[in-house]
Amino acid sequence: MHIYPVLMRKWRWLIFICFLTQKTFCSASIFADTVLLKNDAASAADIDNINTVAYDTFLTDPAGARKLAEKALLKSKTASYAKGTGQSFLNIGASYWAQSYHQLSLLYLDTALQYFESTDHVDLSICYRHIARNYIDLKDYSAANTFLNKAEFEAGANSFLLEEVIAERSLIFSRQQQFDLAINEVNKALKITKQINKTASQSILYGRLCGIYSDNTDHKNYGLALAYADSAINLSYVTKNKRLRASCWVTKANVLLNERKPDEGLFFANSALLLADSLGLADIESGAYLSIIRIYESKGDMKNQMAYQNRYIAFEQNLSKANQQNSSQIIADYFALNDKLRTIDQANHKGDVYNLIVKSQKKIIVILSLSLLLLMVALYIVYRYYRQKRILAQTLNEQNMATIAQSQLIEVQAQHLEELNNLKNKLLLVIGHDLRGPIGNLSSLTGMFEDGHLKEEEVKEVMRSIGPVVRGAELTLKNLLEWAESQIKGNNLEATYVNLAPIVEEIESIFKYSFDQKNITFSNQVLPEHIVLMDLNHLKVILRNLISNAIKFTPAKGRVTVTSHINDGKITIGISDTGRGMNNEEIERLLSVKTHFTKPGTQGEKGTGIGLLLCRELIELNGGEMWLTSEVDKGTTFYFSLPSH
Numbered sequence: 001m002h003i004y005p006v007l008m009r010k011w012r013w014l015i016f017i018c019f020l021t022q023k024t025f026c027s028a029s030i031f032a033d034t035v036l037l038k039n040d041a042a043s044a045a046d047i048d049n050i051n052t053v054a055y056d057t058f059l060t061d062p063a064g065a066r067k068l069a070e071k072a073l074l075k076s077k078t079a080s081y082a083k084g085t086g087q088s089f090l091n092i093g094a095s096y097w098a099q100s101y102h103q104l105s106l107l108y109l110d111t112a113l114q115y116f117e118s119t120d121h122v123d124l125s126i127c128y129r130h131i132a133r134n135y136i137d138l139k140d141y142s143a144a145n146t147f148l149n150k151a152e153f154e155a156g157a158n159s160f161l162l163e164e165v166i167a168e169r170s171l172i173f174s175r176q177q178q179f180d181l182a183i184n185e186v187n188k189a190l191k192i193t194k195q196i197n198k199t200a201s202q203s204i205l206y207g208r209l210c211g212i213y214s215d216n217t218d219h220k221n222y223g224l225a226l227a228y229a230d231s232a233i234n235l236s237y238v239t240k241n242k243r244l245r246a247s248c249w250v251t252k253a254n255v256l257l258n259e260r261k262p263d264e265g266l267f268f269a270n271s272a273l274l275l276a277d278s279l280g281l282a283d284i285e286s287g288a289y290l291s292i293i294r295i296y297e298s299k300g301d302m303k304n305q306m307a308y309q310n311r312y313i314a315f316e317q318n319l320s321k322a323n324q325q326n327s328s329q330i331i332a333d334y335f336a337l338n339d340k341l342r343t344i345d346q347a348n349h350k351g352d353v354y355n356l357i358v359k360s361q362k363k364i365i366v367i368l369s370l371s372l373l374l375l376m377v378a379l380y381i382v383y384r385y386y387r388q389k390r391i392l393a394q395t396l397n398e399q400n401m402a403t404i405a406q407s408q409l410i411e412v413q414a415q416h417l418e419e420l421n422n423l424k425n426k427l428l429l430v431i432g433h434d435l436r437g438p439i440g441n442l443s444s445l446t447g448m449f450e451d452g453h454l455k456e457e458e459v460k461e462v463m464r465s466i467g468p469v470v471r472g473a474e475l476t477l478k479n480l481l482e483w484a485e486s487q488i489k490g491n492n493l494e495a496t497y498v499n500l501a502p503i504v505e506e507i508e509s510i511f512k513y514s515f516d517q518k519n520i521t522f523s524n525q526v527l528p529e530h531i532v533l534m535d536l537n538h539l540k541v542i543l544r545n546l547i548s549n550a551i552k553f554t555p556a557k558g559r560v561t562v563t564s565h566i567n568d569g570k571i572t573i574g575i576s577d578t579g580r581g582m583n584n585e586e587i588e589r590l591l592s593v594k595t596h597f598t599k600p601g602t603q604g605e606k607g608t609g610i611g612l613l614l615c616r617e618l619i620e621l622n623g624g625e626m627w628l629t630s631e632v633d634k635g636t637t638f639y640f641s642l643p644s645h
Helices: 004-009 011-022 030-039 044-057 062-079 082-098 102-113 121-137 141-155 159-175 179-196 199-215 222-239 242-258 262-279 282-299 302-345 352-399 401-450 456-489 500-510 512-518 536-552 584-591 610-621
Strands: 495-499 521-525 531-535 559-567 570-577 625-631 635-643
Touching (some): 062 082, 062 302, 082 102, 082 121, 121 141, 121 159, 141 159, 159 199, 179 199, 199 222, 199 242, 242 282, 262 282, 302 352, 352 401, 495 500, 500 512, 500 521, 500 536, 531 536, 531 635, 536 559, 536 610, 584 625, 610 625, 610 635
Antiparallel strands (some): 625 635
């Protein structure tokens, strides 16, 4: 029922994208940022104090603790303080774990290990233990045990650290339902906590024993479970651990329900619900709702049962929206921090020409990468929402057949979400196809400059060549995003009267560099008076794809021609090339909807095969049709017809 595990399982690929993008970021104002950072430098003692506060508060205020740790990280980087840098990464990783972002947590904890010396036993033990806890929550118990063993080795004779390692090991045994081993480990940890007077850990261990004796079959003992729950609750007042108190109240309510004392259980479940809501503890609040629903179900009170089911559904929906906002903010914070770190690392890079290229490259990469990343996050949120609603519908059907009407509504929403998921796949293919050309051109230009193939007097000419490539990439991305927005909103077609000739000239400017690179002559023979009725963005996508294909298969010193004429009341547009052409078998495979046929261009250019299928779909959507003629070694002409004005 909870959405946290679903979110965590899907974060791996998102973090991978983040790291790939991070490695290409450069600073556009290196020297100004360096001055600001140097003015904010601090001593090792100041950095240690900030990190201490961050670690002490990451459980109660993970977002605030992460901000403190990021502040300490920037100061440590500026001061070249390796241990402070490692502790800052450790605190950031711990705060992400507290918010259930396990993959991000593991990423930062692994980075922290690189900054600790072999003699930093305390820091290494704490870091290994936090890595193990992430793997416990991810249910990778083998990896968790490996890192707990490392944490125990680094702890040595330190009782405080050993107790925490033993407590985490007891959690592994409990999760694996090895309750005898779990109880033994808890008792070991309790013995240490009493020796060192560590009341906070003692209360948590009592809560763990309560769960063991209330949940499993072999050791089920409701009397002991209630006793340990009361002990944990009493100590929670001493240690001011409200989270533990709310969790134990939920467990106690479930135990009392199993002992057929629903009224007493209802009191503790309602108390847990109020406390968890005041603290913003979503997982405990969810458990309290489920306990209350079960209690009313056992009492046969259908009215209150349905009332709390509706409240629970509203709570999960609000929680989903909050998680979407939190995920977006965390991604923004992640990029902001890495941008600052890269500014520090690149502070010594100078040179006017280099800075000009870096500034242009950063602007393009940031715009494209963030746009792609935000799109992926949005599509993932849609998928997660669909997954949550489907599971919720199944659960409600099992609990009460009276919710059939609501289940039908959920099915309708699920069908809509599935359509959006299919749209997502199409958008990813389109973006990969339409942006490959402009980005490839830009990469070639910058690569020539970096490899020293351009002389100093050729720099100005190169920079003029970059302009149309960048504008082409920006125009491509803009058209794709506008089309995606209209698809998502359901406005699939916005037909207008479009003059063909200026649009062809616009597309010609986009591919100017490609024409020059292969010495291809482009001829625009579209008649100025020809006007078609269709969606403007669709027309641009069609022309871009067909002209791009013509360039790809046209050899050097070849010719690409665009023509137009009226036939049977419609305007027919033709894109001709003087390339290698195709035989009948290749034409049949190219036009088949069941295959994505593609072959390399004259200079080894690669394609996905999706462009032509997209063109045909858009042409048919606008009331036209597409066909082609081709002759081997003489060239190919693609035709498509559109309604005229």
